[in-house]
Amino acid sequence: MLKMREGELVVAGDPLETLLAWLDEAKVAGLPEPTAMTLATATRDGFPSARIVLFKGLSGSSMERRGLEFYTNYESRKSKQLEDNPQAALVFHWTTMRRQVRIEGRVEKVTPEESNQYFQSRARESQIGAWSSPQSKPIGSREELESLVRANQAKFASGLIPCPQFWGGWRLVPERIEFWEERPHRLHERKECRFANGAWHVQRLAP
Numbered sequence: 001m002l003k004m005r006e007g008e009l010v011v012a013g014d015p016l017e018t019l020l021a022w023l024d025e026a027k028v029a030g031l032p033e034p035t036a037m038t039l040a041t042a043t044r045d046g047f048p049s050a051r052i053v054l055f056k057g058l059s060g061s062s063m064e065r066r067g068l069e070f071y072t073n074y075e076s077r078k079s080k081q082l083e084d085n086p087q088a089a090l091v092f093h094w095t096t097m098r099r100q101v102r103i104e105g106r107v108e109k110v111t112p113e114e115s116n117q118y119f120q121s122r123a124r125e126s127q128i129g130a131w132s133s134p135q136s137k138p139i140g141s142r143e144e145l146e147s148l149v150r151a152n153q154a155k156f157a158s159g160l161i162p163c164p165q166f167w168g169g170w171r172l173v174p175e176r177i178e179f180w181e182e183r184p185h186r187l188h189e190r191k192e193c194r195f196a197n198g199a200w201h202v203q204r205l206a207p
């Protein structure tokens with residue numbers, strides 16, 4: 001069990017480096033699903049919804065800044081909300097590390113080339129799964145889903161499976177990143193990083 005940390009939480013000049021370091025520590029500690037993050041989206045009218053997706057790495061954006069990538073179905077509920085309202089939030093929570101990171105910003109789609117590159121790195125069964133799941137749509141039965149899988153197994157019996165046009169990556173480019181680390185007596189450490197005028201500005205928040 002991790003001993004409760006003491007002292008100040010220090011954030012790197014580029015807070016994404018601190019995020020990567022914390023992710024590495026969670027991986028080394030053997031936590032289950034260390035890359036799992038809650039993704040919150042909202043409709044155009046501001047109705048929120050949230051679900052878990054997996055963080056797949058940092059990459060450069062059209063804003064010439066790095067952002068967090070995740071992959072999904074572009075026709076899913078989350079993607080429709082992101083199309084309508086590109087403001088989103090992510091939360092990582094590593095329970096036994098006693099750490100939380102909250103990220104807010106704008107999303108954009110990664111390029112089809114980037115999506116295809118990631119798609120090709122996935123297991124064939126997962127590629128078939130992506131082709132077979134009309135994600136977020138009602139589906140009558142498990143059998144219906146399995147028959148879609150069988151049809152795609154037959155369709156893609158050999159050779160490279162192309163990335164579906166309805167599937168790919170989103171990149172969230174952060175405007176705000178908050179690091180939270182547990183301290184004794186609920187006097188936790190919180191550091192808020194905001195991106196403004198081309199630089200990150202850090203301030204302490206009360207727990």
Ligand SMILES: Cc1cc2nc3c(=O)[nH]c(=O)nc-3n(C[C@H](O)[C@H](O)[C@H](O)COP(=O)(O)O)c2cc1C
Binds near residue numbers: 049072078135
């Ligand atoms: C640990 C975990 C990891 C997940 N990773 C992803 C993911 O990377 N991409 C994805 O589309 N769904 C992922 N899901 C499923 C989503 O939470 C969600 O059920 C799905 O994307 C449909 O959400 P939506 O209807 O709001 O679009 C994951 C679920 C869990 C519990």
